[in-house]
Amino acid sequence: MKRLIHIELQKLLKNKASKVLIICYFVLLSLIALIASIEFDLGSLHISLAKMGIFNFPYIWHFNTYFAALLKLFLAIVIVSMMSNEYSYGTLKQNLIDGLSKKEFIQSKFLTVILFALASTVFIFILSLILGYSFSSFTEASIVFTDVDYLLAYFVKLMGFFSFCLFLGILVKRSAFALGFLILWNIIEGFIFLGIRLVTPAGSNIGENVSRFFPLESMSSLIFNPLRRLSLVRNLEEQVSGQADTTIYDVNYVQILIVLAWTAIFVYLSYRVLKKRDL
Structure with missing residues (x-):
């Protein structure tokens, strides 16, 4: 395992574009801290995001993980480019010639994903602790680590x-086409969802x-989206709709199992595609 990770890290560190994207990703994650300085006036109401409690424990775990996840495309570009370079530079074929099996190759890529x-x-955990202890009104351990399952x-x-x-x-070989297919798949899911809504009774879930x-x-x-949990947003929604927000924001462990199942499927399909492909 250590050998496989070492091989992948060597490839990434020798690629300037990948290094720049990785650095930019973690720099942008750090910029979440700047949200604390955002203040603006809404009519006669002065709003300070930090004072609204976005960095209060335990809410900060929800807030930071949600917005940090929006930046995941940076590392996604690194991953698809990593595979594209394997084909373009012939390193995949060379690795196999040097004795790396196709199974070990997929393992090395998945270890990089992990x-x-x-x-x-870990970065978000440390950043959240720093921001939380700096701005939160509640710093008792029992409160700090509530909702850490986010x-x-x-x-x-x-x-x-x-x-x-x-x-x-692995399937598409070219990073631009792979990212294009990712966007296309997102659109396809949206159309399928819309189609189901159209053929099912109104109000059905x-x-x-x-x-x-x-x-x-x-x-x-x-x-x-954690913003609806803020008291200001929740009060505005209740005034407009006349109904209280009944959304459950807790982490759904069944949903975690579904994503883990898809993860296993994608890794398996990656191996099957590579195994059958003539390199």
């Missing part, structure tokens, strides 16, 4: 998404219940 997801999760959801979400990108990179099993939608459903 490494990216884990590094991002980090697990975040890790699984990244691992599933990167595994999908790995599969597309069949579309939502079915779509939670779609690859990208299952990953998206791991962490819902």
Whole structure:
């Protein structure tokens, strides 16, 4: 395992574009801290995001993991480019000639996926602790580590998404086409969901219940938008709709199992495609 990770890290470190993207990704993650400085006036109401409690424990785990996950495309580009370079530069064929089996090759790529997801999760964990202890009104241990399972959801979400990108990179070979297919698949899921909504009775939840099993939608459903949990937003919604928000924001472990299943499927399909492909 250590040998396989070492091989992949050597490839990444020798690629300037990959290094730049990885550095930019973690720099952008760090910029979440700048949200604390955002203040603006809404009519006669002065709004400070930090004072609204976005960095309060335990809400910060939900807030940071949701917005950090929006930046995952940076590492997705690294992953599909990583596979594209294997074909373009002939390193895949050379690795196999040097004695690396196709199974070990897929293992090395998946270990890289896990490494990216884990590094991002640890980074968000540390950043959240720093911001939380700096701005939160509640710093008791029992409160600080409540809802920390959002980090697990975040890790699984990244691992599933990167595994999908790995599969597309192996299947399509070209990074631009792989990313294009990723966007196309997102659109396809949207049309399928819309089609289900059109053929089912009004007010039915069949579309939502079915779509939670779609690859990208299952990953998206791991962490819902946290802004609706803020008291200001919730009060505005209740005044407009006249109904209280009954959304459950807790991490859904069934959804985690669904994403883990898709992760296993994507890794297996990556291996099957590579095994059958004439290199």
